Amino acid sequence: MTDVVPNDSEGRALTVRLATPRGFCAGVDRAIQIVERALEKYGAPVYVRHEIVHNRHVVERLRALGAVFVKELDECPDDRPVVFSAHGVPKAVPEAARSREMFFLDATCPLVSKVHVEAERHHAAGRHILLIGHAGHPEVVGTMGQLPSGAISLVETVEDARTFAPPDDSPLAYVTQTTLSLDDTAEIVRTLKERFPDLPDPHKEDICYATTNRQEAVKRLAEGSDLVLVVGSANSSNSVRLVEVALRAGARDARLVDDASRIDWSWFDGVQTVGVTAGASAPEELIQGLISALGERFDVTLREDDGARETVTFKLPRALTA
Template identity: 85%
Template structure:
């Protein structure tokens, strides 16, 4: 099944085509960009559930943070809710890719709901890591953004007070552990690599015994996309990041691009959100997309740019991702 929504129209009056400006543009596409393995798996879980069990299938929270993906799945028969009490007892429920507190599946079991967990396996790895630290008697620091569903889910794996959230270097400087020798940290998977490194340096300077995770918590897709956008920013006047405003990894790409030297960087849900005044005096445009943005939205953006400018499009030779995650066994047949 094609998981890309139709490309939204470019910003022009109905029934008209924009007038080409003659302005020459070099358009460079980041590699990698767009869907990661965890997002692809989560979307497939909703699609397969609708195919196998019929509509409606309820989804607790947006399955991934992209408006176009959510709208397309809603059209297929997904019903998006915030809490389980909005779900009937006789329909399947899917938990989003961001993960959920332990209380959520416990409530589902108590109600005898049939549920499918679309939590990204790399988020589940952080959950397991936090549980191991807790079992070893360590106080846990979670580096992340308050209110993000992934952070809520990770903190909800353990009893209240087991995890302290740290969002900034200033938070790290103020933090006072119960025992500096029994301390560990985990991170949200979609953070800025550079921001996280600065927080970890601050913590380690204060608490030298603080151990590193066995494997980096910030996921491969976040890392690869941030490294790709850094390369893009070095040779771009303007960087456009395709993604929704509530997508943490997409927002981080804009921040990374600006820090890496792009004169301007903007987040757009699709081509219809482009303000063409951004292109004044621009010769080199970089395009990338957050891990929850479908490739078709990038195609639509390139088409909108090409309709206005004399655009030469080239693709970076970046990291080629081959990661994939299995679907739940019940959906594999």
Template identity: 80%
Template sequence: MNAPFPSRRPIQVLLATPRGFCAGVDRAIQIVERALEKYGPPVYVRHEIVHNRHVVERLKAMGAVFVTDLDQCPDDRPVVFSAHGVPKAVPAEAKRRELFFLDATCPLVSKVHVEAERHYAAGREIVLIGHAGHPEVIGTMGQLPQAAITLIETVEDAEAFQPRDPDKLAYVTQTTLSVDDTAGIVSALKKRFPGLPDPHKEDICYATTNRQEAVKRVAATCDLVLVVGSQNSSNSQRLVEVALRAGARDARLVDDAGAVDWSWFENVSTVGVTAGASAPEPLIEALVAAIAARFDAEVSEDSGARETVSFKLPRVLAE
């Protein structure tokens, strides 16, 4: 099933731009790398630093130890909190134990946390649009007392939601959602609660939005779109959904070139390639090389947005 095709028939490969690493992911990975350089291994990381198997395995090989809870961390080694953010109880417990910790929460996730706290302080009930169980959602809901935030995942949830006071309501969102899905949920909420205020700045992060827009541009002309990313990556999963909605005949999420089933390429003349915000560029390059090894590939790149955003490292690592 995965054998090369007998003849190198021509195929168009369209690379979506932007794709792969975003500034928040890059910062989080650098925090772990620099902590290992400065303090030596092991450095403990609460939760996967970002949702990519290859990134996690590389950092493990360097001496990072990934854990699910602070109870698994010794008192005398650095601890890094993942890019997705953590409930307030986590740094509070770290301080109580006098652990040395580094917070790799993406600044755009931290912005959502601050926004939720501001609404709570103003006496508003808060709706969080997001996916249950995702670490970012757990972290955001954990910024405030239990029951202060209601999670809404679908338009049906929005239509069934009963606030305590419709005039004292606000919403925030997970940063890695489908832009179109979120717009539908917000529209359903605003239809019921016309006074619902928008965030000061869009909660869905620039990187998620840019990658979805790039996929929309290429997908309509593609027989197949391959998204490089891990199964637990929310933004990568959304890219598959966006590609299908934008007109791709087929779209698949793959960890790497080794996960491709080449039978997918039957009757494919144009394939789009992109990657979630936590997928390294070498994985994309290897996928394109694997396609070129089996086909007479003509590779072109979408002229999408060029991202120049960068985030500062914690001062203790930047010195």
């Protein structure tokens, strides 16, 4: 698809390449719908433990509708619905909610839940688990919180993989955060397997289809783009990874922007082709707003790249559909 975006100014020519796929994934879409449906069905306020997804615009819109975002469960009253974020929570959180007889809705992405189940399976088989991920990320906190303390060791870097010392003689297994860089993770896994040749692979790749597709799309985008703009919030792991992947794939420059207002126009000095994509938690309207801002300043030719067409959907909790 090639469209010319009208521009009444006499700006210089700029080719804008738009990545496919981009923006919302099925897990993010489901999590947001859970909060929206809960507000419709039960009225405001609906409490949400942590940001439902890592995007400032999404959080602010839901807050305006009546969602109350809190850090911990003890900030929620017993008599209002509470939603757990898409990143997943430690087992202790729903247990605490049940003990208080709270009504809660779990918006954990099903692909994150798959990693939880996999970790539990390895633990039941007597394996010590290596979790490849970023310390402090809610998904990592949630995954480590599925099992007793000490059952999982966190591996963040290749250096961690080189120096990891097994706590005992138990066999090992690994799982990963779903939003990591494919290339970084592959290097960590290679390093671990050089040291522990019997380390089994997951039955199915832990890094989710949406992360994979967006990283492959941004690699294609980076080829021939002078600048790549990734729409997403700074606390969004998958969005930050897209910037890193674009730079490694050959983009001269790549930047993360929360929205069009965060563009520094000096980035465009000497730029003839800009690639545009978005992390899995960024709404499409932010991407269109960025393209409109480019069209007001430049004579833009818009080209949408070919890429994977995503048809995955996840069911909502039965309490919201009954």
